[in-house]
Amino acid sequence: MKKTTIYISLVSLLVSLSGCEKGFDQLNVNPTAATALNxxxxxxxxxxxxxxxxxxxxxxxxxxxxxxxxxxxxxxxxxxxxxxxxxxxxxxxxxxxxxxxxxxxxxxxxxxxxxxxxxxxxxxxxxxxxxxxxxxxxxxxxxxxxxxxxxxxxxxxxxxxxxxxxxxxxxxxxxxxxxxxxxxxxxxxxxxxxxxxxxxxxxxxxxxxxxxxxxxxxxxxxxxxxxxxxxxxxxxxxxxxxxxxxxxxxxxxxxxxVGTTLNATEAANYYLTGFFVNYLKSTADPRLSSIAVRYVGAKSGPEQTAARAVRTPDVQIGMPLGFDNGTIPARATADGLASFYDYSQLDRTRMGKFDxxxxxxxxxxxxxxxxxxxxxxxxxxxxxxxxxxxxxxxxxxxxxxxxxxxxxxxxxxxxxxxxxxxxxxxxxxxxxxxxxxxxxxxxxxxxxxxxxxxxxxxPNPYPGKEIKxxxxxxxxxxxxEQSVNQAKRxxxxxxxxxxxxxxxxxxxxx
CATH class of the missing domain: 1.25.40.390 (Serine Threonine Protein Phosphatase 5, Tetratricopeptide repeat)
Structure with a gap:
């Protein structure tokens, strides 16, 4: 008698579960989710x-x-x-x-x-x-x-x-x-x-x-x-x-x-080249004042403040090529600058801003x-x-x-x-x-x-170049590409x- 009761209960449960399966796939689909992307x-x-x-x-x-x-x-x-x-x-x-x-x-x-x-x-x-x-x-x-x-x-x-x-x-x-x-x-x-x-x-x-x-x-x-x-x-x-x-x-x-980079960790690391600045100055190009800023007298990144910012063309001094972080300080001193942080940069409040x-x-x-x-x-x-x-x-x-x-x-x-x-x-x-x-x-x-x-x-005179x-x-x-598509590469x-x-x-x- 007890077994019969158990069997009846199991059958009822299975029938109930079977009924619940109707529409189960629909119930588990988000009705507001996109099914195709425009x-x-x-x-x-x-x-x-x-x-x-x-x-x-x-x-x-x-x-x-x-x-x-x-x-x-x-x-x-x-x-x-x-x-x-x-x-x-x-x-x-x-x-x-x-x-x-x-x-x-x-x-x-x-x-x-x-x-x-x-x-x-x-x-x-x-x-x-x-x-x-x-x-x-x-x-x-x-x-x-x-x-x-x-x-x-x-x-x-x-x-x-x-x-x-x-x-x-x-x-x-x-x-x-x-x-x-x-x-x-x-x-x-x-x-x-x-x-x-x-x-x-x-x-x-x-x-x-x-x-x-x-x-x-x-x-x-x-x-x-x-x-x-x-x-x-x-x-x-x-x-x-x-x-x-x-x-x-x-x-x-x-x-x-570029703007995000120049306004974050690399703010004090990028400079306009001497050739670019000098060419614009040699032709009295008014675009230089739109592009460049120089933080006059800056001895470090934190000293590149708005109070030191000068945008007039005649003050701009581009950084010469051929130097690295070990040799550029001496060149900056030879150029009469407080440090290499004193060279001209892209103005990161205008052309170089994050947006x-x-x-x-x-x-x-x-x-x-x-x-x-x-x-x-x-x-x-x-x-x-x-x-x-x-x-x-x-x-x-x-x-x-x-x-x-x-x-x-x-x-x-x-x-x-x-x-x-x-x-x-x-x-x-x-x-x-x-x-x-x-x-x-x-x-x-x-x-x-x-x-x-x-x-x-x-040509860039930096020694130790890899190019011929x-x-x-x-x-x-x-x-x-060598690991994912080596043969075709x-x-x-x-x-x-x-x-x-x-x-x-x-x-x-x-």
Whole structure:
């Protein structure tokens, strides 16, 4: 009798449990959780993460002799002409941000929008951004994963091949004009994207301005293709004013990596170079007062106070290259300074602040590239007009960092009159101005210096360099690639050349 009672109870319990299973899966699903992610959100994430990493202070800026740190250790790189490898090395930071993160976001967004007619504009915006990201990557490292990049989740390919840079450029030159032509203001314009808020005309101008940049990059390796690409970009319509600038607007939530670094642990460690400061002073360039600050008499980092800050150009003294943290104190004394903390720095309360905008492609750069193209006979227009417009645009662009950084109209005019375009020195003048206009755009200023050979820089005299030549030609692949994609990386090295700082990328023809 007791057994029967127990059996009946168990059966009743099982029936009850079986009834509870109905709708069990629904009960354990959060009704407010997103089941699909709008691709415009991942696109915005890619845009934000295109802001340059702080590693440009370790490699690109020192290579082109605008900023550097005399310190060794994790800050060593372009200042000593040595590599900085490792999973968290400076050579890896751009790779991680642009390849590991951004390329993945973009490939995923492209897959989600390719066959969706209602997202056609977003699809083509993603194509444009992917072309830009790929261009920065390949210009920095050479051969990189491209055709198979970002397919680890979508296709299970976790060891993508490295595409030759020439083939990457071939696709970039195809993608940019195709995507620009396919943009259609009569279709949903994706107001939620944070770069241009869905403004189709600005996206078109960005695409053709990047195409112009890509075309000029080929000036040494394939002048005929460079010319035809420039002409296609001009016909399509490039940026027409600073309102068209492609810029990441950082804020308290998405901070500028360079600004964050300069306002934290490395505040007293980075300085403007003597060459950069002296060049701006030699031409009475009003931009120096927008860029530089000197904490006069500072004997330590803590003494770099607002009370000591002087921003007038004549007081600025850049730090000379060729010294380290052991030898720079004596040089500072020889220069009549209280210490090396007394040299000029990027003003971290304006251009170097934590929420400073990060400029990727600008009207100023575009006008200067047009000036060079016009001088080469690749496009029509007055070279001097393009040249003056580029300089003016950059001087006005500085006001975007801070109202006190804006160069006045009177100072712009005075500078142009004192530093006119001279055809006999055209290429040097144009590309030296490009060097100034691309300050803090590390990948671009590094790439254009290699392409053009300007400005004319004296090699960094620091002893014990690892490079065989005078300047670093590319960044090495991150060490992590040797463990996660060794075979494909080795194919690239065999084809391109040794994985070191001396090997030239495809378009950097000697």
């Amino acid at each position: 691709p415009v959100f991942t696109f915005n994430n890619a845009i934000i993460n295109t802001s340059f990493p702080a590693s440009i202070l370790i490699f690109e800026e020192p290579i082109v002799q605008q900023m550097f740190s005399p310190n060794s250790g994790i800050l060593a790189g372009g200042n000593y002409n040595i590599d900085n490898r490792g999973s968290s090395g400076a050579n890896a930071q751009l790779w991680q941000r642009y390849y590991r993160d951004n390329m993945r976001y973009l490939v995923d967004g492209l897959a989600k929008t390719k066959t969706d007619a209602s997202r056609a504009n977003l699809y083509n915006m993603l194509r444009i951004w992917k072309a830009y990201v790929a261009m920065v990557l390949t210009d920095t490292y050479g051969d990189v994963p491209y055709s198979e990049a970002g397919l680890g989740y979508l296709g299970g390919n976790v060891t993508p091949k490295y595409d030759a840079q020439e083939s990457i450029y071939t696709d970039i030159l195809k993608e940019l004009p195709e995507a620009a032509a396919a943009l259609d203001a009569s279709k949903p314009t994706e107001a939620g994207e944070i770069m241009y808020g869905g403004d189709i005309s600005k996206w078109k101008k960005l695409a053709y301005s990047v195409l112009l940049r890509a075309g000029m990059r080929l000036s040494k390796v394939n002048p005929a293709l460079a010319q035809s690409t420039v002409q296609k970009a001009v016909a399509g319509g490039v940026m027409q004013s600073n309102a068209d600038n492609c810029v990441v607007r950082n804020n308290a939530n998405y901070q500028n990596s 400073a905008p990060c400029y990727l492609v600008t009207y100023a750069q575009t006008q200067l590239l047009l000036a060079e193209a016009a001088q080469r006979g690749w496009t029509t227009g007055n070279v001097a007009d393009f040249y003056n417009a580029g300089i003016t645009a950059h001087m006005k662009q500085l006001g975007d960092y801070d109202a006190t950084s804006l160069v006045s109209d009177a100072n712009v005019s005075a500078y142009l009159q004192s530093n006119p375009y001279v055809a006999a020195k055209g290429l040097e003048l144009i590309n030296t101005q490009y060097w100034i206009a691309s300050f803090l755009n590390g990948p671009e200023v590094f790439a254009n210096f290699r392409r053009s050979g300007f400005p004319v820089l004296t 030549g005078n300047f670093i030609n590319r960044l090495s692949y991150p060490d992590s 080795q194919e690239a090295v065999t084809r391109q050349g040794a994985d070191n700082l001396d090997t030239r990328v495809w378009w950097d023809k000697q």
